[in-house]
Amino acid sequence: MREILRLINSHHPLSEVLQVIARQAKEWLRADSTMIRQTFIEENRVRTVAQCNLPPDFEVIAETPFYQGLTDQALMDGDVVIIEDVPAVYTPRLARPETLKDPLLAAGLAATVKYYHSLLKTPLFIRGQIFGAITFHFARPRKFSDEDIQLARMLSDQTALAIENARLFELAERRHRVAESLREILSLLNTDRPLDEILHAIVSQAQQLLGAKAVAIHRLDAEKKLLIPEASLGLSSDYVSTIHLPLGQGALGIAVQKGIPVQVNDTTAVFSGKTVRSSEGEAIRLNDDLVSKLQQYADRYGAVLAVPMTIKSQTYGGLALYYSHPRTFSPEEVDLAVSYADQASLAIENARLFQVAERRRRV
Template identity: 45%
Template sequence: MYEVQSVPAVLLSESRPSRLLWRLIEASPVAVAASSQDGKILYVNQKLADLFDYEVNELIGQEIEILMPERYRADHRMYRAVFTENPRTRPMGSGLDLVGRRRDGSEFPIEVGLSYYRSPNGLIILSAVTDITRRKQTEELLERRVEERTREIERRRRVADSLRDILRALNSNRPLQEILDLIVAQARELLHADASAIYQLHDEEKPLRFQAGVGIVPEHFSVVYDGEGVDLTALQRREQSGDLREIILNHSESATPLFYAGDGAYCAQLAVPLKLKDEIYGGLMLYYREPRRFSPEEIELAVMFGDQAALAIDNARLRIQAERAAVAAERNRIARDLHDSVTQTLFSASLIAEVLPRLIQRQPEESMRRLEELRQLTRGALAEMRTLLLELRPATLMEVSIEELLRQLTEAARGRARIPIELRIVSDGEPPSEVKVACYYVAQEALNNVAKHARAQSAEVSLICSAEQARLCVYDDGQGFDLKAVTPEHMGLAIMRERAESIGATLIIDSAPNAGTSVTLLWSKTDTSSI
């Protein structure tokens, strides 16, 4: 066994090459310790002494466990005994996270490489120690950055998913209230708010109107803004002055609650104005129970949700305007139809009725012909009125049978065109409602063309239908037209094609000058099953 002795004594007791070796170890930039198999420190270089904040002589003869925390010493003694029985080299970087203990008790991460030498006096264990504090700090920094980056990627993914959901809702026919509920819910979740709401600027008596909210109800909302939760006059002043920059209300300096609502106190809030062109419509509000500051990314995200809410409101306004315009256009069309058909038909009927009394006495045969013409005119006017009533109530078109719909159209067209129009229907079942409505409108446009443009002597409407297929044909023997010379906008051709495409049907128009015209609609359920 080695006798514990000072470093000079060790150097003097060894041969000259050994002394050279010890001097090289002493000058090494790596902290090195040599210990006996019973754990006594035989030698340390100055680098190791400095690393652990000891003097060299203070460590000689001490147990090697003095260089590690108390909690690890018992386990290390057991490990040292096992190593002594079966020594082996353990290089640096073996993956073991070890902890060193300085003289003052402070701890720091180390990495230890082990080797051994069998001397005549027993086993000598050599330990090379490296302080890996900086490496550990770098690793921890990298881990934090990876975690932050991962969280940021996840946040961006959730934002993208949220935007996708909102855009899908904006492009649908969902009600405005449903879309606003979705936006405030997504804003609350992604901005980690305790409550969120959308309000509309109203009048002076009640300046705000609650539109949507999550975590807060209208009663709480009115309590908030009856107090001093937000300066509404700022929004109104900005609107009047035309300064429509984003207004962000950020209260986060103090833990003193800004306001109380329901059973909670709120210490921070974030407000984003909802701008529609040159008008401030209202605002998107986010409420927080804890005081906080808002990062630029959070403010940008809140503004984005505000833009989506403004877009939803603007779309709803445009939809209402479009619906009103469509109603007005439909009223104008009905008025034109009344003027072009019913009014003129009734005017012709009134003229015939005025001359009938005189014709009966002078020309009985002519009076009978006129009387039949009067009957046709009145029946046509009645059918025309029924048709217009059906169109005023679109749901009725779904309920009435296809035979009755075509019969009304045919009678109305007879009255307007004053020509015989034959109706033939072979039905083996009622086609789907959307097919029935498409057939109705195609037949209507085709018969309008017969009455206005064909100059025909006769016409025919035929329908062969079942639940699986339908074939509608409107034919007249009139003057016809050149298909290449007529644009789709003329004669209702575009309308008929749109109706056909809406049900996946085929529209065939066959016409030539002085050769009549046929309009054929072909529909089959098997052809539309994939649509």
């Protein structure tokens, strides 16, 4: 417990914190292995984020759907899940039709039956929201005492504190990097570098700092009511040259029209012609021509975060952040993107004013 308490007051990365907890959890309950799984409810998936002494068979189920079965529901309700005879519970499930149709479910059940006889799962809650669960595996039969359960719950409570501290530290570090990055961009403004070079610096920094696979700044053509890529990184030339978003369409079109950030946690449906919705449940409209183009190009993204950009109360355009896989954006991440877009807008305006001043000086 001392090591976890030290983690609570430390500035270690979240991945390192989780790995230490997995090791400590194994020792605390004298388990044969432990596994920490993070739950992404909106994305309907669960992912292993740390483990200790887990057999290689479990690698195939490192990420699985969130099945929302009885076990998952119990964890969501804050209950500890105990299975003292794994073969008796899991073996019949292996023969069920739904299991036979789901290779990941079958692999997880089979691996658990192969190596373990008993297990205990305890939920992890952070600020009242489910983060995931810690699973303790035991190769031999184990009768869990009240002391075991109390110990597991105590470990979960301390783990939640350590995770929250690590996440807050990472957020503070990211904010610091954003501030440093913006200082670098602003330092370019007193030079004679062209606007397109400034724009490239902005999208490059945004990609690194906000963890996106691709980034684009779109300028609004007020007459045509189109959002046209002005600078991008990670997008194909076909995408940049032909995907011009009508105002009000797509995540970015809605963000710019309404003046608010719009997040789409799962954009994959657009590639199969299905309706895509924002995190608020609003349908993201795209005309048939745009859908057809998106389905043809190699660009494939799982999530999008779009933020409007304004200069002196006038709409300039928007910043679009594209991510490889479906994901949920935390309020802190959205705030960071908004802050970055605001400062980037200021940098763009300063660069434009500098260019105007230079042209006047030369006349």
